[in-house]
Amino acid sequence: xxxxxxxxxxxxxxxxxxxxxxxxxxxxxxxxxxxxxxxxxxxxxxxxxxxxxxxxxxxxxxxxxxxxxxxxxxxxxxxxxxxxxxxxxxxxxxxxxxxxxxxxxxxxxxxxxxxxxxxxxxxxxxxxxxxxxxxxxxxxxxxxxxxxxxxxxxxxxxxxxxxxxxxxxxxxxxxxxxxxxxxxxxxxxxxxxxxxxxxxxxxxxxxxxxxxxxxxxxxxxxxxxxxxxxxxxxxxxxxxxxxxxxxxxxxxxxxxxxxxxxxxxxxxxxxxxxxxxxxxxxxxxxxxxxxxxxxxxxxxxxxxxxxxxxxxxxxxxxxxxxxxxxxxxxxxxxxxxxxxxxxxxxxxxxxxxxxxxxxxxxxxxxxxxxxxxxxxxxxxxxxxxxxxxxxxxxxxxxxxxxxxxxxxxxxxxxxxxxxxxxxxxxxxxxxxxxxxxxxxxxxxxxxxxxxxxxxxxxxxxxxxxxxxxxxxxxxxxxxxxxxxxxxxxxxxxxxxxxxxxxxxxxxxxxxxxxxxxxxxxxxxxxxxxxxxxxxxxxxxxxxxxxxxxxxxxxxxxxxxxxxxxxxxxxxxxxxxxxxxxxxxxxxxxxxxxxxxxxxxxxxxxxxxxxxxxxxxxxxxx
Amino acid sequence: xxxxxxxxxxxxxxxxxxxxxxxxxxxxxxxxxxxxxxxxxxxxxxxxxxxxxxxxxxxxxxxxxxxxxxxxxxxxxxxxxxxxxxxxxxxxxxxxxxxxxxxxxxxxxxxxxxxxxxxxxxxxxxxxxxxxxxxxxxxxxxxxxxxxxxxxxxxxxxxxxxxxxxxxxxxxxxxxxxxxxxxxxxxxxxxxx
Numbered sequence: 001x002x003x004x005x006x007x008x009x010x011x012x013x014x015x016x017x018x019x020x021x022x023x024x025x026x027x028x029x030x031x032x033x034x035x036x037x038x039x040x041x042x043x044x045x046x047x048x049x050x051x052x053x054x055x056x057x058x059x060x061x062x063x064x065x066x067x068x069x070x071x072x073x074x075x076x077x078x079x080x081x082x083x084x085x086x087x088x089x090x091x092x093x094x095x096x097x098x099x100x101x102x103x104x105x106x107x108x109x110x111x112x113x114x115x116x117x118x119x120x121x122x123x124x125x126x127x128x129x130x131x132x133x134x135x136x137x138x139x140x141x142x143x144x145x146x147x148x149x150x151x152x153x154x155x156x157x158x159x160x161x162x163x164x165x166x167x168x169x170x171x172x173x174x175x176x177x178x179x180x181x182x183x184x185x186x187x188x189x190x191x192x193x194x195x196x197x198x199x200x201x202x203x204x205x206x207x208x209x210x211x212x213x214x215x216x217x218x219x220x221x222x223x224x225x226x227x228x229x230x231x232x233x234x235x236x237x238x239x240x241x242x243x244x245x246x247x248x249x250x251x252x253x254x255x256x257x258x259x260x261x262x263x264x265x266x267x268x269x270x271x272x273x274x275x276x277x278x279x280x281x282x283x284x285x286x287x288x289x290x291x292x293x294x295x296x297x298x299x300x301x302x303x304x305x306x307x308x309x310x311x312x313x314x315x316x317x318x319x320x321x322x323x324x325x326x327x328x329x330x331x332x333x334x335x336x337x338x339x340x341x342x343x344x345x346x347x348x349x350x351x352x353x354x355x356x357x358x359x360x361x362x363x364x365x366x367x368x369x370x371x372x373x374x375x376x377x378x379x380x381x382x383x384x385x386x387x388x389x390x391x392x393x394x395x396x397x398x399x400x401x402x403x404x405x406x407x408x409x410x411x412x413x414x415x416x417x418x419x420x421x422x423x424x425x426x427x428x429x430x431x432x433x434x435x436x437x438x439x440x441x442x443x444x445x446x447x448x449x450x451x452x453x454x455x456x457x458x459x460x461x462x463x464x465x466x467x468x469x470x471x472x473x474x475x476x477x478x479x480x481x482x483x484x485x486x487x488x489x490x491x492x493x494x495x496x497x498x499x500x501x502x503x504x505x506x507x508x509x510x511x512x513x514x515x516x517x518x519x520x521x522x523x524x525x526x527x528x529x530x531x532x533x534x535x536x537x538x539x540x541x542x543x544x545x546x547x548x549x550x551x552x553x554x555x556x557x558x559x560x561x562x563x564x565x566x567x568x569x570x571x572x573x574x575x576x577x578x579x580x581x582x583x584x585x586x587x588x589x590x591x592x593x594x595x596x597x598x599x600x601x602x603x604x605x606x607x608x609x610x611x612x613x614x615x616x617x618x619x620x621x
Numbered sequence: 622x623x624x625x626x627x628x629x630x631x632x633x634x635x636x637x638x639x640x641x642x643x644x645x646x647x648x649x650x651x652x653x654x655x656x657x658x659x660x661x662x663x664x665x666x667x668x669x670x671x672x673x674x675x676x677x678x679x680x681x682x683x684x685x686x687x688x689x690x691x692x693x694x695x696x697x698x699x700x701x702x703x704x705x706x707x708x709x710x711x712x713x714x715x716x717x718x719x720x721x722x723x724x725x726x727x728x729x730x731x732x733x734x735x736x737x738x739x740x741x742x743x744x745x746x747x748x749x750x751x752x753x754x755x756x757x758x759x760x761x762x763x764x765x766x767x768x769x770x771x772x773x774x775x776x777x778x779x780x781x782x783x784x785x786x787x788x789x790x791x792x793x794x795x796x797x798x799x800x801x802x803x804x805x806x807x808x809x810x811x812x813x814x
Contacts, residue, residue: 036706036792036813039747046741051685058686059693084682086675121671385674392681399688406695554691561684565677572677575670 034068035060045076051395054080075102078110085388087117091126098133108134112146119153121381127153144176151183160187178204178214182221189228201225205244218244219251226258235265253279253288260295269299284323285368287594293319294601306609313606320599327592330369334584340386340577373587379580386576393569396562403559410551417548424541433527433534440523447516456505459512464505471498693752701754702790705730705762709742711799714771715806717742720795721765722751729753750795755786764795766808782810 033039037060044053057077060066066073074097082090091114098107115130131150137143147170154163167184171177181200188197204221207214222244229238239262245255256275263272276299279292297312333339373379450458457468474494481487693702707720717739722730730751734742742748762782770776784793792813800807 033708033745033747036704036708036747036749036794039708039745040706040749042744043738043741043746043748046744046746047737051682054682055685055689058682059689062686062690084678086678086682088672088675089679123668385671388678389674392678395685396681399685402692403688406691409695551691551695558684558688558691561687565680565684568677569681572670572673576674579670 035066037065038069038073041073041076045080050080050083051391054084075106075110082110082113082117085117085384087114087121087123087126090114091118091130104136108136108138109142112138112142112149115146115153116149119149119156120377122378124153124157128157141173144172147172148176148180148183151180151187155183155187160191163187164191175211175214178207178217182217182224185221186224189224194228194232197228198225201228202241205241215246216250219246219249219255223251223255223258226255226262230258230261230265233265235262238262239266247278253282253286257288257291257295260292260299264295264299264302269302273299273303284319287591290320290323290595290598294598294605297602297605301605301609306613310606310609313602313609316602317599317606320595320602324592324595324599327369327588327595331585331588331592334581334588337577337581339584340383340580369588369591370584373584376583379583382576382580382583386573386580389569389573389576393566393573396566396569400559400562400566403555403562406551407555407559410548410555414548414552421541424537428534428538428541433530436530437527440520440527443523444520447513447520451513454509456502456509459509459516460505464501467501468505471501697752697754699790700788701756703751703753703755703786704749704790704792705751705764706792706794707732707742707748707750707797708794709739709797712743712797714799714804715766715776715797716769717766717797718768719766720750721767722795723763723765724753724755725760726763747794755791757786757788759783759785762793762810764808764810766795766797770806771804776806778806778808780808780810782812784812 033042037056041053041057041060044050044056054077057066057073057080061073074093078090078093078097081087081093094110094114098110111130111133115127115134118124118127118130127149131146131153134146138146147166151163151167154160154166164184164187167180167187170180172180182204185197185201185204188194188200201221201224205218205225207218209215209218222241226238226242226245229235229241239259242255242259242262245251247256256279260272260274260276260279263269263275273296276292276296279289280296282289282292284290284293293312293316297309297316300306300309300312367374449455457465460468471494475498478487478491478494703724705722707717709715709717717734719731719733721728722732732748732750734748738748760783762784763779764781765777765779767775767777780795782793784791794811794813796809796811798807798809
């Protein structure tokens with residue numbers, strides 16, 4: 001069934017047309033992932049970790065990370081809710097999602113599984129609504145199951161006529177047919193139509209099979225038909241039917257009891273003793289065995305073997321007393337609330353969800369009384385809920401620890417901000433970036449002046465600039481000096497030196513100017529980068545207190561929700577525990593009541609016998 | 622006394638049976654109380670409790686989402702977030718065992734896949750191998766894939782990508798494909814803009 005739901009999820013991908021349309025919906029289609037996060041959800045879904053899958057799906061939707069898989073996300077979400085046992089949520093979603101645009105195969109599967117869960121949980125009206133949404137035929141194996149499910153939904157609502165109409169002309173695989181015929185036979189018996197039921201139950205009761213499951217069903221059909229005949233006072237017809245039940249099968253005890261009653265009803269108490277004595281040696285836990293403790297002495301009584309009858313009645317009284325005391329102990333243990341924990345610890349697998357099934361029973365004394373209850377739908381479904389709640393409780397406990405850590409983290413961040421903020425504020429207030437921008441502008445302007453004025457010396461090395469300044473100083477000094485020969489020689493030398501220096505400066509000027517321009521360009525890039533960082537710092541500064549404050553609020557609110565949900569979880573778990581314990585205790589008390597009734601009958605029969613022995617009819621010794 | 626037997630008979634006829642019931646039944650060797658005591662219809666109306674459980678589960682699912690969102694918002698803010706995913710297509714030529722991941726020469730993940738996880742990848746799941754934070758700028762990612770290659774031989778291959786991290790989350794996908802022509806696996810890193 002799990003596989004079926006996986007197929008449902010995968011087939012859901014067909015809905016958005018993202019996969020090959022020619023593939024039938026029942027086959028595994030290749031999913032083309034267009035949003036990585038959708039693939040991440042599937043990664044957990046395929047591992048059957050539905051809780052993680054649904055968490056991620058919801059979170060990724062929240063962040064808008066699944067734009068290309070919106071339709072199939074919604075269907076998958078419905079499937080995940082279904083798998084987690086949230087059938088009402090799943091149903092509400094499917095109701096709106098499963099429109100005619102969704103391929104029929106996908107829609108049918110979704111409705112079918114929904115019907116199945118609702119049936120198992122006892123929501124028969126919803127189950128019927130869902131099953132009626134299935135249109136056309138499902139794949140053969142599922143179609144048979146669907147038909148069978150539909151009939152069961154009707155029968156559990158007491159609508160036997162409709163169930164009969166549904167199953168009467170239906171043909172399907174052998175095992176499903178056998179179940180359908182059995183159910184149809186039972187439905188007809190309950191409608192009081194035993195003659196019509198006989199062929200169906202006989203057909204199942206005479207099946208040729210070696211499969212354990214069908215052999216058990218075969219026994220069950222014979223048992224049902226046999227007891228129906230006994231009930232309608234037709235012991236002769238009941239006898240051969242009950243004799244078809246295997247002596248070691250799960251229904252053999254009831255069949256032996258019935259076979260004895262058929263003989264007794266035909267007046268042959270000696271023959272009746274044969275199955276009843278066999279039965280009496282079996283396990284006293286079984287209701288049929290308990291009843292044989294009374295029927296054996298009853299038959300001896302009818303055969304006028306009073307001594308043996310009295311002996312067996314006394315033995316019955318003692319056995320019933322012992323068993324009743326054990327039942328009291330078992331009821332006490334269940335009431336103490338340890339049954340469920342024992343049940344869950346006996347399961348090594350820590351999984352959860354609707355597909356989980358209890359497979360092993362704890363080795364507790366009460367287990368032996370409770371096989372049937374524990375295997376029943378009500379108990380299993382309730383236990384799934386209980387188990388899911390336990391799993392969710394553990395998840396919340398873990399989040400409880402994490403949320404503390406998140407709180408610490410936000411506190412630490414706030415402290416770090418408190419330390420850094422003054423530095424950031426001082427930096428931002430200094431306006432140093434604007435200052436640097438001005439200096440860059442001045443530099444560019446100066447370079448332009450140098451270039452246009454061909455101020456070659458301005459870009460010289462420090463030594464050259466010093467030499468050039470020295471020359472200009474000497475030139476100025478010589479300008480005001482007298483025109484004698486010595487000064488003329490000095491002026492010639494100075495002109496020569498200046499010419500040499502100018503030549504050198506002029507030769508290097510273009511290269512130096514290019515170098516300076518490049519430096520300005522580098523500076524521009526650095527300033528642009530600084531500008532971006534500056535803006536980021538400004539933004540961070542503005543959002544810092546809000547951001548940490550926002551987180552602190554979210555953490556506080558989530559912490560409250562965790563606490564509230566943990567309290568609700570504990571309360572609902574207790575209720576669920578109580579409900580399941582009630583189911584078990586009700587069964588044990590029914591067994592106890594039955595024993596008490598048998599006990600009274602045994603004592604009464606014994607008292608009558610003693611009375612007859614003490615006051616024999618006249619004429620007898 | 623006979624009425625007792627008839628009560629048992631009615632129980633035999635009480636409920637429709639289901640093929641899967643056999644799975645839930647105890648083995649045949651155990652005490653056989655099944656037909657009489659397997660109630661198919663709820664003895665009491667449990668819808669109220671079931672609805673309460675469902676409401677509670679829904680609230681836990683919603684809370685779990687909000688906590689998940691908070692955790693990632695807090696630890697991996699969108700402007701610094703980087704996520705690396707692993708996907709596997711077909712997988713005829715390569716069975717993945719592990720992936721080692723380095724970002725800027727620092728090992729950030731070394732993940733060993735279980736058979737169940739590898740199977741999930743084969744079915745089309747994509748594994749978010751790494752979620753972390755990176756500064757804006759250029760970075761280098763190196764992925765080393767280990768597993769079984771063609772003919773069941775140990776197989777190890779690497780892939781490298783230089784990428785720019787801008788403002789906003791960055792998603793990278795480590796893709797393992799089958800290259801049919803060469804009958805070899807192919808490893809590439811895709812930068813999802």
